[in-house]
Amino acid sequence: MARIIVITSGKGGVGKTTTAAALSMGLAQRGKRTVVIDFDVGLRNLDLIMGCERRVVYDFINVINGEANLNQALIRDKRCDSLYVLPASQTRDKDALTREGVERVLNDLGDNYDFIVCDSPAGIEHGAYMAMYFADDAIVVTNPEVSSVRDSDRMLGILSSRSKRAEESMEPIREYLLLTRYDPMRVANGEMLSVDDVQEILSLKLLGVVPESKAVLNASNAGIPVILDRESDAGQAYGDMVSRYLGDDVPHRFLHPEKKGLLSRIFKG
Amino acid sequence: MGLLDYFVSSRPKTTAGNASVAKERLQILVAHDRVARDKPSYLPQLQQEILAVIRKYVEVDMDAVSVTYEQEESHEVLELNIILPESAAARGV
Ligand SMILES: Nc1ncnc2c1ncn2[C@@H]1O[C@H](COP(=O)(O)OP(=O)(O)OP(=O)(O)O)[C@@H](O)[C@H]1O
Ligand SMILES: [Mg+2]
Numbered sequence: 089m090a091r092i093i094v095i096t097s098g099k100g101g102v103g104k105t106t107t108a109a110a111l112s113m114g115l116a117q118r119g120k121r122t123v124v125i126d127f128d129v130g131l132r133n134l135d136l137i138m139g140c141e142r143r144v145v146y147d148f149i150n151v152i153n154g155e156a157n158l159n160q161a162l163i164r165d166k167r168c169d170s171l172y173v174l175p176a177s178q179t180r181d182k183d184a185l186t187r188e189g190v191e192r193v194l195n196d197l198g199d200n201y202d203f204i205v206c207d208s209p210a211g212i213e214h215g216a217y218m219a220m221y222f223a224d225d226a227i228v229v230t231n232p233e234v235s236s237v238r239d240s241d242r243m244l245g246i247l248s249s250r251s252k253r254a255e256e257s258m259e260p261i262r263e264y265l266l267l268t269r270y271d272p273m274r275v276a277n278g279e280m281l282s283v284d285d286v287q288e289i290l291s292l293k294l295l296g297v298v299p300e301s302k303a304v305l306n307a308s309n310a311g312i313p314v315i316l317d318r319e320s321d322a323g324q325a326y327g328d329m330v331s332r333y334l335g336d337d338v339p340h341r342f343l344h345p346e347k348k349g350l351l352s353r354i355f356k357g
Numbered sequence: 358m359g360l361l362d363y364f365v366s367s368r369p370k371t372t373a374g375n376a377s378v379a380k381e382r383l384q385i386l387v388a389h390d391r392v393a394r395d396k397p398s399y400l401p402q403l404q405q406e407i408l409a410v411i412r413k414y415v416e417v418d419m420d421a422v423s424v425t426y427e428q429e430e431s432h433e434v435l436e437l438n439i440i441l442p443e444s445a446a447a448r449g450v
Contacts, residue, residue, distance in 0.1 A: 233379075234379050234382060234383055234386075237383055237387075238383060238386050238387060238390065241387045241390060241391070242390060242394075245390070245391070245394045249394075275376070278374050278375060278376050278377070279375050279376060280375075280376055281376050281379050281380060281383075282376065285376065285379075285380045285383075288380075289380070289383055289384060289387055
């Protein structure tokens with residue numbers, strides 16, 4: 089049975105889809121059979137970030153409604169054989185995402201995959217609830233900023249009370265913190281919450297810290313998950329995240345400002 | 358950005374310490390949220406209805422009834438506190 093991972097946050101625009109794309113590509117590159125599902129019905133972003141938007145014929149809702157089978161809807165990644173994308177539909181009504189329908193699709197996928205990555209929509213409404221309900225693991229994507237941390241904490245409350253695992257008194261969802269859009273310089277200047285501050289409040293296992301990086305926009309422009317940009321800080325941070333998720337003990341990087349050149353160090357005194 | 362600007366902008370700013378303000382606010386917010394989260398969702402309604410019943414007999418303020426909920430190790434405590442106006446108490450309603 090596949091392990092189901094939800095990428096969630098509460099607050100919008102914090103980097104969930106960027107993370108879902110990176111994680112699924114990273115797992116697949118390590119030989120894990122992986123499918124990534126876009127739960128953001130109505131918006132549909134994941135296929136753009138994955139660069140497969142022109143190959144979308146059928147989507148998640150079509151499969152739930154029995155209008156297409158899984159094989160017709162799944163898009164195989166051109167860069168990595170063991171990665172598949174199940175896109176969201178752009179037009180349909182969000183209520184089409186029924187709990188029974190989602191469960192059936194997850195069960196059908198389960199036998200053929202090692203990991204199912206669920207890209208949650210923002211908010212704490214129906215779509216986000218569906219994305220997290222069946223999860224085994226949750227990666228709570230958080231920005232070092234008051235409203236994002238607060239929403240993450242709310243999401244943790246939902247994970248521990250309203251998920252299937254909670255409702256059926258099973259072993260709780262394993263929760264991880266991923267801090268993104270981290271600006272070490274602003275942290276050093278005391279302008280931004282530090283990773284320790286956020287950890288102190290949320291007390292979660294830290295899966296990674298992804299710096300604020302130009303590489304993320306470049307990657308999304310090109311439709312290439314940023315984890316494939318191995319030169320970039322964000323790509324490397326996501327690579328480390330995947331290794332940690334799989335159990336490797338990798339030290340955290342990009343927590344401190346880069347060492348400046350001699351000149352600016354002198355000026356800064 | 359001119360050289361002078363560089364000096365100015367790299368100096369410790371008035372904004373320094375913002376992060377500690379953010380952290381403090383968050384700690385309070387999150388503590389509040391967590392208390393509210395663990396309460397049963399029927400509490401506000403319960404409070405309303407009790408208030409309505411009391412008001413059938415005694416003229417009390419909106420905030421005369423308070424319901425608090427606490428989770429202890431093995432059981433939950435629901436504490437109901439009603440403040441009657443002095444005159445009502447004297448009359449022994
Ligand atoms: N580490 C980063 N550095 C710089 N920009 C980033 C980073 N992570 C995400 N972004 C940018 O932030 C924006 C939102 O990212 P993304 O779409 O992944 O967030 P999301 O949480 O999925 O949003 P939504 O809640 O709308 O689904 C995008 O423009 C993305 O390029
Ligand atoms: Mg998204």
